[in-house]
Amino acid sequence: MAETLPGTGGRGHGLDLAMRGxxxxxxxVLANDHVDFDVRRGEIHTLLGENGAGKSTLMKILYGLYRPDAGEIRIDGEPVQIDSPRRAIELGIGMIHQHFMLVPTLTVAENVALGLASPKGPLLDLAPVARRIEELSEAYGLRVDPGAMVWQLSVGEQQRVEIIKALYRDAELLALDEPTAVLTPQEVEDLFVTLRAMAAEGHSLIFISHKLHEVLDISDRITVLRNGRLVGTVSSADATKAGLARMMVGRExxxxxxxxxxxxGPPRLEIFDVRARGDRGTEAVRGVSLQVRAGEILAIAGVSGNGQRELAEVVAxxxxxTGGRVLIDGSDVTGADPGQRRALGLAYIPEERMRDGAIGQFTVAENLMLHDxxxxxxxxxxxxxxxEIERHCRRLVADFDVKTPSLDTTMKSLSGGNIQKAILARELSANPKVLVASQPTRGVDIGATEYIHRRLLDQRARGTATLLISEDLDEILALADRIAVMYEGEVMDVVxxxxxxxxxxxxxxxxxxDSGT
Amino acid sequence: MGTLFPVAAVLAALVVGAVMLLLLGASPGEGFAAMIDGAFGGPRELADTVNKAVPLLLVGVGITIAFRANVINIGGEGQIVLGALTATALALALPDWPAVVLLPLGLAAGLVGGAVWGAVPGALKAYFGVNEILSTIMLNIVAVQGMNYLLRGPMIDPAEIESGSRIPQTMRLPPATDLPVLVPDTRLNLGAVIAVVAAVVVYVFLWRTTYGYRIRAVGLNPFASRYAGIDVKRSTVVALTLSGALCGLAGAILVFGSESHRMVTDGSTTGFTGSAGFNGIVAALFGGLHPIGTIPASFLFGALLVGANRLQRVTQVPSALVIALNGLVVVFVVSSAIWKRRLEQRAQLEAVQTGDQAAQTSLPGDVAPAAADPPGRDSGTDDG
Known part of the structure; x- marks a missing residue:
C-alpha cells in the first residue's frame, strides 16, 4: 500500500545499520573494495574521504541507486535488499542530497507532501501536513513556515525543508551529503543543534563532510575511506585533524x-564603487570598493550567491x-578585455574551472598555452x-607538480586537483601583479589544497596582490591578511x-x- | 571503436538497400556487383569516382573547419554556386590571359566567391545572433536564384539568344581554364590533386597554426577562449568564411573540370552541384571531422554515387532508389555518431558517479557528433 498522510512517527526511532564487504x-574503477561501515542507533557517524574515495558510491548503494557487486546490508540484524530509493525509504532511510530536490514554486507543505498519497483520496488536504511540519519543527529546532514558497527560502531554510521531508517520511537513518557546504557558520551551528537533537531521539545519522573541525565537532565516530577502501573507523574523541588528514591522504x-x-607595497588592484548585474539581470554587485596592495591577500568571505562571483568576473x-571603476597597477581597465588586463599583470583562477579556466578536450599542453x-x-x-611549447610545458608541469600521463593527455581526464594545478601553473608562470583566485580549492583533494595554499602564499611573498574569493572560512583564515565580507552585493565590513x-x-x-560601537 | 561505427553504418545501409532492391524485384547481388563495377571497374570508372569525390572532399574539409568552430554550415550548396559564378565571370572577362595566370586566378575567384557567401552568415551569427543553420539554408536559395537569373540573362551564351533556344548556360570558357587531364583517356584532372592538397593544408592549418588553435578553442569552449583573449566572434566569422571559401573552390573546379567547359543550370541547385554541398557534410562526419579522414570518406561516397548510376542502368530500378540509398547511409552514419556519443557519455557518467571529478565536464562546445575525440596534433596522419 502507498504511504499515507500524515506521517505517524513509524516504528519508533533509530535503527542499526551494518554494511559488510x-x-x-x-x-x-573499483569504487568500493570490500568496505565495512556501520551506524548505531542514536549515533552521528561521519564518512570521510577525498573525492573519488568511494563515499558517494557507498551512499548510493545504501539509498538503492546502485546495486553492490558483492556484500551485505543488514538493518537491525536483518539482511535487506535495497533495490530502489522507494525501498530505502520504506526501510526508514532518508537522504539529504547536496543539491536540494525541492520544487521552488510550491510551498513547504506542498513539497513535503509531494509524492505521498493523501488520506482524503483524490482531495488534497494540507492542514494535517502543516500541523505535522510544525510538530517536527518544534521537536528538532527546524524553524520553517509550512506556507512559505520554497523559492523565497534561504539555502539554510531549504535544507531544513529537506530534513523535514525525510523526517515526515519516518526516516530513522538520515544521510547528509556535505550539508554544511552552503551554510554560514551560524547556520552550521543551528544544523548541528538539530542533528544532536535527532541523535538524542535515537535517530542514526550519517554525516559527510571534508571540513575536519566540523567532523570532529559533530561526530561520535568517523570512518575514513581512501581509493575505495576502508582505512579505518575511529572514535571522534581519539581523533585529531592531522591524524584524520593522514588517514585520508595516506601521508603527512x-x-x-x-x-x-x-x-x-603599493596598491595593485583598486576597485571603486563597482556595480554589476548577475546572470538573471538583477543587480548582483552594489557599489563595492576595495583595494589590494602588493604582497597582500584580501579575502572575500560570504555565502555563495552574494555577488562574489560577479565581482571576480568584473575584475577579470x-x-x-554597470558602474564604478577597476584599476590594475594604476591603469583604468574598466572597459578593457581580458587580454588587455592580462598584459597589465592580471591572472585569474576562475570558480568554474572547466568552463572558464580550461578546455576539457584540449590536451594539457594546449591548455597550458591558452594565453601564450x-x-x-x-x-x-x-x-x-x-x-618550444613542449619544453615550456614540461617545465610548468614539473614546477607545479601536475600529475599527468603526458602533455598530450586531454585535460578532462585529469583529477580536479591536477586540473587546478595546471591552471595555477599557467596563471602564475607570468608572476602576475594581481591575482584573482575564485574558490581555488573547491572540489580539490587535501594534498592539492595544501599545495595550492603554499603557492598562493609564495606568490604573496613575491609581491602579488591577491583577491581571494572563498566560501571556506578555514581557507580564508589560513591565507588572508584582510577579510572583506560580502552580503547581498555589498561589502559589510573589512576586518x-x-x-x-x-x-x-x-x-x-x-x-x-556589528552592533557595538 | 572510432572507425568501426561508420563502417557498420555503411553495412547497415547496404543491408536495407538490399531489401529495397528485393522489394523492387531486382537481385541485390547483381545490383551491388554493378555498383562495384561502375565505381572501380577500370581506369575510367576510377577516374569518375575520383572526380565525383573531389567536390565532396573540398566541401567536407570546409565543413570540418566550421564544425571545429562549433558552427554548422549547411550552406555548401550556395557557396559552391557562388564560387562557380565568380570563377566563371572572371574567366569570361579575361579570355585572352595565359593558362598559368588565368587558371589559378579563376580558382582564386571561386575561393573568394564562396568566402563571401560564408562570411555573411558568419557575421550574422557572430554579431547579431542569427542561427547559422537557417541563414546558410536561406542563402542557398538566394544563390540558386541568382545563378538562374545570371545564366538566363547577363551571363548567357550569346549564341543561345541568336539561335533562339535560350538554354541557360554561359559560352564555352577560355580553354586556358580547362583543368589539365592527369591520366590520358580518362577524365581524371588536376582537381583531384588540388582537393587532396587542400585537405592537407586544412589539417596543418587546424592543428599547427595559431589561427587553427583559436578556431578549435572557440569551438570547444567559448568561455575559456574568451578569457584567454581570443576574439570569439571574429573566430566564428573566420571559420565560416574559410568553410565557404573551400566550397567556392569546389564550385570553380566543378566548372573548370566539366565536360562542357561552361556553367549550365537546370533551374535547381542540385542540377549544378549534384548535392555536393550536402553530401560533403556527410563525408566530413564520416571522416570524423578530420581533414585527412575526409579523404577516404569522400572517395567512398564518390564511389557510392558513381556506382549507383551503374546500378540504375543495369537493374533498371528507379533513380529514386539511388537517392534513397544515399540517404540511408547518411541516416546510419549520423545515428552511429549518436550511438558513439551515448556510449561515451555513459562511460563518462559512470566515471562521474564514482566520484571522480576528473571526468566531470559538460562543455557547451561538445556538439560535433563524430568529433567526440578530436585527434591530437600527433595522431592526424594515421587516421582514415
Missing part, C-alpha cells in the same frame, strides 16, 4: 601553512561593470612551435586577520552589522 565496480599533510610577514574582464600560444617563442609567423573570528565573520555573512 561492499564491492562496487565500474569500468576501470601540512594543514596550516606558515604565513610569514610580508612587507606590503568577463562581466561588464600566439606569442613568440611559441608561435612564429602564425605557426605553432611544438618543440584585519588579527581581529577576525569565526563568530564575527559569520554574523557579517548573515548580513548583521
Amino acid at each position: 561492499i564491492v562496487k565496480r565500474f569500468p576501470g 599533510v601540512v594543514l596550516e601553512q606558515v604565513r610569514a610577514p610580508v612587507e606590503v 574582464g568577463l562581466r561588464e561593470a 600560444f600566439d606569442r613568440p617563442p611559441f608561435a612564429r609567423h602564425g605557426f605553432l612551435d611544438f618543440a 584585519d586577520r588579527a581581529d577576525a573570528d569565526v563568530g564575527r565573520l559569520g554574523l557579517l555573512m548573515a548580513g548583521v552589522r
